[in-house]
Amino acid sequence: MNDHPKPPNDEAATPKISDDMLLIVPVRNLVLFPGTVLPVAINRERSLAAAQEAVRNERKVGFLLQHEPETQNPTPTDLYKIGTVANIVRYVTGQDGTHHLVVQGEQRFRVLDFQDGLPFMLARVEHLPDPSTNPPEVEARALNLKRLSAEAISLLPQAPAELANAIQAVESPSTLADLVASFMDIKAAEKQELLETIDLKERLDRVTELLTKRIEVLRLQRQIEEQTREAIDERHKEALLREQLRQIRKQLGEEEESAEEIQELREAIAKAGMPEEALEQANKELKRMERMQDASAEYSMLRTWIDWMIQLPWSKVDEESIDIEHARKVLDEDHYGLDKIKRRIVEYLAVRKLNPEGRSPILCFVGPPGVGKTSLGQSIARALGIKFARVSLGGVHDEAEIRGHRRTYIGALPGNIIQAIRKAGTRNPVLMLDEIDKLGAGGFHGDPAAAFLEVLDPEQNGTFRDNYLAVPFDLSRMFFIATANVLDSIPGPLRDRMEIIELA
Known part of the structure; x- marks a missing residue:
């Protein structure tokens, strides 16, 4: 790159500029504050003309922010009215033809009106000097701003130490507010708002407010970084220990x-x-x-x-041996009397023998305690030569005890139905649902009686899905028998799926 402190002189084309006039350079997304030094890239024709005119005649320039950064050729109405007077410290043209300025802000100004018909933007301006004396409340605000600035710099991971020293060395409250504002990571519109705040006390308050918000963000960012680093270190430590454990186990075989x-x-x-x-x-x-x-x-x-x-016995099915005479003999051996009940059970078994694939109703023995309901189920299993399993339903109030818990829960297990099948070791045991009238009423745990609608329905139980297994299990070959003391507490839809046999 080549330095051009003074571009070629062209006095014939230079218009006369009075002292209250200022060459204007519009900028996008950049706000220059008094007392700060910034590099500025320019490439628009009128901006280049203004910069070259300023360098040629050793004049100052004024930087004004555009309202809309997308505007390529801004007019006076596209610019803010308050900007910063700056001195061009250096003018550099790159080998690729780009033009760069290094400028130092000096003072605020307000545009009064623009001059037309020139190759660059020229405006008559009013300079806005800072106050020469500072009351105690301004000094107090400046000291507080220095303290907050030091804290903010300490939270920045790559902030140079010289920046903190430079801010602490600033004596002017106005310069301090402008310097802190120029370094803050805020939008250009917010910086322009600070530039337009002429009252020093109000400007210090606004800068303090923005810096306090920024400090909160930096604190949270640091906290997140530390938590992330700790989590990564913990995972790295765990991975290292596991690898060491694997190598130890490998050595031990x-x-x-x-x-x-x-x-x-x-x-x-x-x-x-x-x-x-x-x-x-x-x-x-x-x-x-x-x-x-x-x-x-x-x-x-x-x-x-x-x-x-x-x-689980997915495919193990015990062979049923339905011998009516043998069944009648077993029932007579195990139970005295109950002729009507035993006759109905024999009829039930005879129908099952004639049509093994038929869907016969579920038997439900109803009667007071001690009349032999459970032992009748055991006798049926012995008569058929298959396993007997029993599920006690007294006080069950959670649907998960029927359908099982999902695997994500600690200590999850399948429901009582699947547990009974595993214990029986076959897919077609006689399963006695004892005390079905004592099922809980259900609540936020779900309704266990509703879960039994699928279990006892021959159209649905061929694909019974336990929550723990999360795959279908076929219950259609099972011999269900229910027992109850009373019928009143059994829900209607569940009662309709069963054939009621009352025991006196």
Whole structure:
């Protein structure tokens, strides 16, 4: 780049400029304050003419901010009326043809009117000097502003130490307000507002207000940075420790044991006889678990879920042996009397034998305690030669006890239905729903009686979805039997799904 302190003289083209006239350079998004030095890039024809005229005749220039930065050729109405008189310290032309000024602000001015017909903008102006004396309230505000400035600089990560020293060395309150305003990261319109605030006390108050807001932002930014750094350091530390643990386990040969465990789980999943959707989900979660550290909480959660999936009898179905004579004999051995009840049970079994795929109603034994409701269910299981499982529903008031909890909760487990099936070890046990009339009324935990509508509906229970498993499980092969003491507390829709058999 080449310095051009004085461009070529062209006195013939130079108009006569009086002392109350000032060459005007419009600027975008830049506010020059008195007492500050700024570099300014210019490329518009009239701005270049004004700068060259000022350098040629050693005149000062006035910088005015545009209302709209997008305006390419601003007119007087596009400019603010108050700006800063500046001295051009240096004029530099770059090798690429760009023009740069280094200017020092000196004093505020107000435009009175513009002169027309010139190659540059020229205006008659009124200079606005700062007050020569400062009352105590101004001095007090200046001291407070210095304190806030020191705090703001301490919060800036890359602020030079010389900046703090320069601000503390300023004695004039007006210069201090302008210097702090020029360094603040605020919009050009806000800086222009400060430039137009002529009253020094009001200007100091406004700068203090803006700086206080900026300090709050800087404090919050530093707090976020420290929290982020701590979190990153903690994660880095954890990753380092886990890598060290992995290397230690590798030296001890435990890593091979982990790989063997994953392989065993993969083989167990393949042998579990899961339907396609459940198998796909189990393999997906196993791959996730393989990438985890076994010390993490999610690893333990996934391992428990996979164990449940493996241990459920997805495809194991016990063969029913329905022999009417044998069933009648078993019922007579286990219960004395109850001829009408036993006859109805035998009829029920006879229909089931003739049409194994039929959808017979759910039996519900109703009667006072001690008349043999539960033992009748056990006798039916013995007569059919299949497993017997019992779910006690007395006092159950949470839907999750039927449908299970979602895996995201700590200590989550499947519902009582899935737990009973796992305990029975077969997909078609006799499942007794004991005390179904004692179900809780439901509340913000959900209605457990409504959950049983799906469990006992043969049209829906083929795809029963437990919240913990999150995959469908087929309940259609199960032999449901319910017991109750009274019918009044059983909801109507649930009662309609069952055949009531009263025991005296």
